Amino acid sequence: MPRTRWKPTPQQLMILQDLYRKGLTNPNSSEVQMITSHLSMYGKIQWKNVFYWFQNHKARDRHKMRKQLLQKYPKDDHRQLIINNKNPPSPSPSPSSSTTVSQVYSHSPPIFLHQVEATTEVSPQMMNYLWGNRMMRMNGRDWILMTDKGSSNIVHCSNKVPLRTLELFPVETTGFKD
Amino acid sequence: MPRTRWKPTPQQLMILQDLYRKGLTNPNSSEVQMITSHLSMYGKIQWKNVFYWFQNHKARDRHKMRKQLLQKYPKDDHRQLIINNKNPPSPSPSPSSSTTVSQVYSHSPPIFLHQVEATTEVSPQMMNYLWGNRMMRMNGRDWILMTDKGSSNIVHCSNKVPLRTLELFPVETTGFKD
């Protein structure tokens, strides 16, 4: 029984890459959950898949960049290679753990993620779960996913008042290979 | 808003240490969940707390051991320090990710963890959730926690047939400091 591994569908991949390019390189738990939830529309996917994808993508991005730089400035170049800077210059306001996905991705028929309950806690690396394949709950925050057509077939499990609503993803996909 | 961090109660700590000593140094997701569920009887606790505890404990254990050895065999001792061996000699059958908690801890009034549904998938690092504060579900496996008194106030959310039942924890706590 060789466990099989997740393979992103083209749509999923596109969205992930797009989010990444837009500056979301280090999504926190909630964000990962939101993304997972959305991507599940395009195929089977788990929270961990999204989490790992960002981890790996960032790491390998950085790795590639490092290699490029080392090619450019072969070895004991006196310049210091600072790649691991925690506070990126300015364009992408997405440091470690509190970037919101709102605005990150905003064109075309919107989908909304609606935060239903919140605690003070920010949620760590992991922690969360996808219930059925739409509703999820994690670390004291509940979210419901709604299309602009109204929340058809969306499960909602919270009894608290709404807090904020984030515009999130485009719906249609553009052309791609495979 | 400085986030506050989890502080294991003496009971929780004792159980964790005991599990660790018994050879469970690298619990998988399901195991972490089971442990979390049980420890929640002794105080507020989250999956991540347990997860981190084992991570840190193992790491610092090894670190300490390394330091001890380096003290013993100062520096360029010709002996090789092999600490990071993945396949422990024999006593503790707990390599990376598929140790079951069964048997690991077995004395006194037992509590059982009952696996309710299973998939082929083995569950990774994260992924799981504690619903309410007893029922949890993760990665296609459902578990219910039962005391030997019957499953009082335990939620059960699965509709599949039982698969196996693992004797898990002792109930009473022995003396300890703090």
Next chain:
DNA sequence: GCAAATTAATGATTTATTCAAG
């Protein structure tokens, strides 16, 4: 062309390092 063999990509885990609360 086309499988077997080898290599490259990348998903999944584990380990090391760092940060920060108390």
Next chain:
DNA sequence: CTTGAATAAATCATTAATTTGC
């Protein structure tokens, strides 16, 4: 100074590209 929390780096493992011999 200890230890919980979080991130980054290293590593393992599987699947896809690709190369190679026929």
